[in-house]
Amino acid sequence: MKTYWQVAARNVWRQKRRSILNIIAISVNIFAIVAYTSFYRGWIVNSFQNITDYQTGHVQIHANGFLKEERRAPLDINIEKSLDLKEKIKKLPKVTAVARRIEFAGSVSNMMDTINVMGVAIEPEDEAKIFVRKDAIIEGSYLKANDEGILIGDKLAKNLNVGVGDYLNLYSQTKFNTHNLVEVEIKGIFSYGFDYMDKNFVFIPLKLADQFLDMGGDVNEMVISAGSHHKTIAAFEEINTALSPETLKKIEVSPWTAFAQGVMEDIESDSISMVILFGILVAMAIFGIINTMSMNVMERSREIGTLRAIGITRKGISRIFLYEAIITGIIAILIGWFFGSLLSAYLTFHGLPMPAEFFENVNVPVDKVMYGVPGITEYIGTGILGLVAALIGGYFPARKAAKMKVVDALNKI
Amino acid sequence: MSLIHINKVSKDYHLGKTIVHALTDININIEKGDFIAVAGPSGSGKTTLLNLIGTLDTPTAGEIIFEERNVSNLPDREATRVRATKLGFIFQTFNLVPVLNVFENVEFPLLINERDNAENRKDVTELLTRVGLEQYQKHRPDELSGGQRQRVAIARALINKPMLILADEPTANLDSKTGENIVDIMLKMNKELGTTFIFSTHDPKVVRHATKKIYLVDGQVDKVEGNNQS
Ligand SMILES: Nc1ncnc2c1ncn2[C@@H]1O[C@H](COP(=O)(O)OP(=O)(O)O)[C@@H](O)[C@H]1O
Ligand SMILES: [Mg+2]
Numbered sequence: 001m002k003t004y005w006q007v008a009a010r011n012v013w014r015q016k017r018r019s020i021l022n023i024i025a026i027s028v029n030i031f032a033i034v035a036y037t038s039f040y041r042g043w044i045v046n047s048f049q050n051i052t053d054y055q056t057g058h059v060q061i062h063a064n065g066f067l068k069e070e071r072r073a074p075l076d077i078n079i080e081k082s083l084d085l086k087e088k089i090k091k092l093p094k095v096t097a098v099a100r101r102i103e104f105a106g107s108v109s110n111m112m113d114t115i116n117v118m119g120v121a122i123e124p125e126d127e128a129k130i131f132v133r134k135d136a137i138i139e140g141s142y143l144k145a146n147d148e149g150i151l152i153g154d155k156l157a158k159n160l161n162v163g164v165g166d167y168l169n170l171y172s173q174t175k176f177n178t179h180n181l182v183e184v185e186i187k188g189i190f191s192y193g194f195d196y197m198d199k200n201f202v203f204i205p206l207k208l209a210d211q212f213l214d215m216g217g218d219v220n221e222m223v224i225s226a227g228s229h230h231k232t233i234a235a236f237e238e239i240n241t242a243l244s245p246e247t248l249k250k251i252e253v254s255p256w257t258a259f260a261q262g263v264m265e266d267i268e269s270d271s272i273s274m275v276i277l278f279g280i281l282v283a284m285a286i287f288g289i290i291n292t293m294s295m296n297v298m299e300r301s302r303e304i305g306t307l308r309a310i311g312i313t314r315k316g317i318s319r320i321f322l323y324e325a326i327i328t329g330i331i332a333i334l335i336g337w338f339f340g341s342l343l344s345a346y347l348t349f350h351g352l353p354m355p356a357e358f359f360e361n362v363n364v365p366v367d368k369v370m371y372g373v374p375g376i377t378e379y380i381g382t383g384i385l386g387l388v389a390a391l392i393g394g395y396f397p398a399r400k401a402a403k404m405k406v407v408d409a410l411n412k413i
Numbered sequence: 414m415s416l417i418h419i420n421k422v423s424k425d426y427h428l429g430k431t432i433v434h435a436l437t438d439i440n441i442n443i444e445k446g447d448f449i450a451v452a453g454p455s456g457s458g459k460t461t462l463l464n465l466i467g468t469l470d471t472p473t474a475g476e477i478i479f480e481e482r483n484v485s486n487l488p489d490r491e492a493t494r495v496r497a498t499k500l501g502f503i504f505q506t507f508n509l510v511p512v513l514n515v516f517e518n519v520e521f522p523l524l525i526n527e528r529d530n531a532e533n534r535k536d537v538t539e540l541l542t543r544v545g546l547e548q549y550q551k552h553r554p555d556e557l558s559g560g561q562r563q564r565v566a567i568a569r570a571l572i573n574k575p576m577l578i579l580a581d582e583p584t585a586n587l588d589s590k591t592g593e594n595i596v597d598i599m600l601k602m603n604k605e606l607g608t609t610f611i612f613s614t615h616d617p618k619v620v621r622h623a624t625k626k627i628y629l630v631d632g633q634v635d636k637v638e639g640n641n642q643s
Contacts, residue, residue: 003524010512306508309469310569311497311525313490406469410504 004316008323011296012331018292023332025285026389030336030382031343033278037381038344038372039352040270045373047263048229050365053132054192056256057099057223058232059239061085064250066220073105073118075175078218080250085243089224092242094235096227099126100219102209106172108152108202110160117156117202119172121209121219130225133190133203140164140188147205149187153198157189164189170204174214182212194365232256263364282389289393293325297401298412304401305409318402325394326387333386337379347372414481416576416609417443417466422475422485424461424632435461436632439475443611445576448603449639450623451613458632459613460581466611467500467579468492480576497525501570503580503599503612507562509554509569515541516550519568526573533572540568543605544598560591567598571608580612584619596622 012019052058066077079085082100090098102121107114124143128134133151134142143151150168157163166186174180184204191198210217226235236255240248257264297304304317351369359368424436436458443449451459464470465477468484469492477485484495496502509518519537523529541547544564554562563583570578580599584592596612596619603610612623620626625639 007510007512014512302506302508303510306502306504307510308493309467309496309502309504310522311493311500311573313493316525407464410469410508 004319005323005327008320009327011320011324012327015292015296018296019328019331022285022289022292022328022390022393023335025288026282026329026332026386027336027339029278029281029285029389030333030386031340032281033382033385034337034340034374034378035343035347035372036274037378038340038374039347039370040274041375042347042371042373043366044267046366046370047364048260050192050367051260051263052229052232052256054136054197054365055131056259057130058226058229058256059224059236060254060256060259061089061222061224061239062220062252062254064252067252067254070103073103073220075102075104075173075213075215075220078215078220079222082219082222083217085247085251086222088242089222089239092235092238094226094231094238095224097126097129097225099123099130099223100206101127101221101223102206102213102215102219103221104172104209104213106170106202108150108156108160109169109171110162110166111169113160114171115156115159118200119170119209120201120203121206121213122203123206127203127223130223136190136192137188138191140186142188143203143205145205145207147187148182148184148208149204150184151188151190151203152186153201154189154191155195155198156200156202157186159199162186170202170212172213174212175216175218176214178214180212180214182208184208192365193368194359197365229256266364282385286389286393289325289328289390290396293321293394293397294400296324297321297397300401301404301409301412304404305406305412308404308406308409314402317404318398321398321401322391322394325390325398328394329386329390332390333383336382336386340378340382341374344372344374348374415442415478416445416447416480417441418478419443419466420476420478422465422472422477424458424465424470425473434632436465436472439634441627441634441637443577443609445609446603446607447609447611448600448622448624449609449611450620450626451611451629452615452617452620452626453613453629453635454615457629459615459629461632462629463579463581463611463613466577467502468495497522498573499576501573501575501578501608503563503566503570503578503583505582505585507554507559507566507586509562509565511554513554514550515546515552515554515557515565518554518565519572522569522573528573536572537568540571541565543602544568558591559587560594563587563591563595564598567595567602571602571606574606575608577609577611580610582613582615584614584616589616589618592616592619593622 063077063079086098086100089095100123104119106119107116124145143149164186167183170182170184226232232255239253348371351371353369419439419441422439426433426435453459465472472485476483516537523533541550544567546564584595599610600622602608614620627637628635
């Protein structure tokens, strides 16, 4: 024997059925939080990876005022001396690649149907160093700098009923607001697996766009890779210190997170919903513990009275019940961790294939199979949560036990 | 000097608007080494008296002097301390801790007083031998008969070497033979260890064993028999 802990442990064992209920109530939460956090972190890491790989790069540069009007993809708010700037930034040690681009609004037509698209004019080789472009091609080939060709998504190809080698008419307004049209050959068809890209985007070589849009060598966007999205801030800060104040006055340097605000907001609101959901579940678990432990206290009144009579203080009584709660909590935490880790490991190594319908509704580029990314945080967090829940759940019954009058407690059956 | 001096003690219970006079103007002296029976019919105030002496309850009037200290209105913490160090309790329903085995039940009060060391643990075995339960040390209470349980309770009450042991109807849940055996064991402990005992009973056969007898009727001392009464 020797300690109150052992007495408490045996009481947990004595009241097996109730203890098991309490343990389940807590461990189910811990299990769910551990597994869910791993899954959700994997989700976030994957979307960040894909957003930067497919859409944003790590840092972008625009002329002042462009971003405010980005919706109309203005061709008249351009980066001054973009080639010089590109060469300068390329030399920075934390920058791995720089590409110039023109974003433009346009439409493509197969002579029967016309569909509005987001056009992006790219320097094919540099673009491919920053983005997953070549590997996204599922048919045909990637662009070359001198091609009079276009890359379109598989969904757009389907909607237009066209394939590699077919010709499309590409319409847009030039920098000087005149209408223009160019006939382009479909060189390749890409698929990113989510509709936002595969339905709406087209890519053409910068050289072709320069004539077609009458840009006179200007571009409205520059995209920079820092090697990995974790290194974004380092590269961002380096660019800001390397460029002269005069240059910085005319441009806006933005980390990719500025272009992923929708995703960031989604993450935030998802997190809040999960905190609320788990908060409710944990509160229910706490009420369950209060209930079952109060029953224990009532049933053990005479034992409490006896212990008080033979000289245990009020504190000692509440300690016995609190220890019982803590032991329950610790068992629940270990069980929750164990099963949570199993599911988390399964998600990490095997992954979870997402149903096809899922991709029709998301505007975040995530992979078809999501993998978990476990972290120590959820274990620390659920450990604390489990203990706190057990302590709150045990506190009220323990206090009730401690407050009993000895004679009353002894008289209860 | 008496071990305990009960001085003009009364205890009322309020039941709604009616007042129950459970004890009225009780005056008793208890000497060190006494082996006292508090006898009386059900409802005569035996439990109330023992609870007051045991600092489990407080009198409505009067005072209880224990070793020259007024213990009738101690704060909870100090009353608990008195019980832990000076008093032992034996209950009608035995009240052993179900999750502890026989040895651990007797050992438990040592833990409360932070006296749970190897030396004192020898006393556990010794006491269990005295009450004839040395072979039952590893048994759980629910594996014992009523008489055996009560003997464990006696050993538990004695482990901290108290001045006084209070036993409220210790034989009421036992057949009369076993009950008398329990009183014999208490008497033996009283003689061998010098511990003062006060036990209550409504069974005249049990009263016989006491060296001093206090008869209660309707919350008042009807008569006192035995040595050096006051
Ligand atoms: N907690 C209580 N509340 C009200 N009345 C009580 C309480 N405890 C005892 N009494 C009353 O006090 C009287 C003495 O009771 P008690 O001391 O238990 O007698 P005994 O132990 O001799 O049977 C009885 O009339 C009983 O009903
Ligand atoms: Mg009684």
